[in-house]
Amino acid sequence: MFRPRPDGAVATIPVEVEGRVVRVPAGASAAAAVLLAGLTSIRDTAIGGGERAPYCMMGICFECLAEIDGVPNRQSCMIAARPGMRINRQSGARPAPSGEIE
């Protein structure tokens, strides 16, 4: 969806988006990495299952919710990309924990 601009900052930070390594410049958010990786969407909605991707990039809309380093529902546009960060799509509502609650 996005590409580096000519003469732009050098991409030095490797992150994994859906298992694929992409490099982003310092200061980029996890959501920016997702857009650079060319993913169509970052999540399926909990209600209708429709695909969504980042919309506002400034922490307002929560469309960029993603699984980051194993933790779901992170607001990826507000989280700086860090070396080795794993960013994954998330699907629908979080499954209820299995087993009895004591």
Next chain:
Amino acid sequence: MTVDLAIVGAGPAGMAAAVLAAELGLDTVLIDEADAPGGQIYRAVESARETSPKASPLGADYLAGRPLAAALRASAAAYRPATMVWHIDPDGTLSLVSEGRGEAIVARHILLATGAIERPVPVPGWTLPGVMTVGAAQILLKTADLVPEGRAVLAGQGPLLYLVAAQLVRAGAPPLAVLETTPRENYAAAARHFGGLWAGRRDLAKGLALMLELRRAGVAVRRGVRGLRALGRRRVEGVAWEGGEIAADALFLHEGVIPNTQISLALQLAHHWDEAQSCWRPATDEWGRASLANVAVAGDGAGIAGAASALLSGRLAALDAAQILGRIDRAERDRRALPIRAGLARERAIRPFLDALYRPSDTLLSPADEVIACRCEEVTAGQIRRAVRLGATGPNQVKAFVRCGMGACQGRVCAPIVGAVIAGARGVPIAEVGAYRPRAPYKPITVGALAGVEVGPHQIAKPN
């Protein structure tokens, strides 16, 4: 921890207020969610790759944020980046989360400098991946040096639309087209504010230069666009309007900015409906003081006036805080405010013209029944209208009926749409319909962060 002044938001208003307040001897803390100062307008300004206005695709007005950020870094004010305020108690207690850890501070005075958000643009297809805001494209350019890939269309209206289109041209990614939605009748309404045009001629000249830049770059600009729609199945594939259609890989929408009132509304400060800017804003006096004695609001969060005005209003609020807390007397406050007020009058001169010219069309925020109004809970405008027919009179009731505003964004995006749809359905002004009452936590936090808060005596609940 107790401080004299806590400022929320490190944009131009918050930075300027923090620097001056610290200079006046106030023990000041500036809290901001981002990793670096600047707010949205000066986002990542410290790390701008090109620092000369000629070389930077973002231009001189953006780089003007650099000295302000440097002044903040050099200031005695405590700057707390990457910190989210999730609750403010009227007694002055601010609850924070930073790096997953909770914390509370108590402030004798609070300044909200939470800035603006983009007005939602609920056109058919606006939830499709590949449809974003114009501001989002600019943030990607500022923070990550990224530009849209393929055919990009910018649609809507307002100064930011042309600015970002020109910035993309300079960054080597000229948009395919700019579709301007300014209603034709706005031109006549704006012409009535001709007096302000002369005072604001510098801003006007900048706007005209941007349009010329687009023309030279061969960007197609279409005016008077109505009935905008995003087309596509799994992602945006095109843009259509009354009488036209083009294939596109990305669509960026913009219909101006509105105050970010999430915290001011949650604090239940008095707000009023600003007819000229079509938005709610907190009621403030000439110093930015709000309806709670210990709370003030500065910058675009108190009404849209732009970055230069925000900086000045931040300084006024800092002077007032210093007077309230006994660091300077009234006479000194008033004397120091004089040149600031003169600057504010200059900066605000063009606003009535811009507000009238870029007033969103009446139908924009009250879309057809099948259009999604609340993106989080996937509630359509039609469902909201049905709730009104069943007797819901305002946003908070409609929320209980159909769950709009109850999702992850807590109504930040849909609030203006829900208000307009209800007002339209009831046939009353939006002012009468009211606004959502947001609640803490202002953003979702983990129980772990909550559990980590150290509780001081001031926080132990009083039995009532």
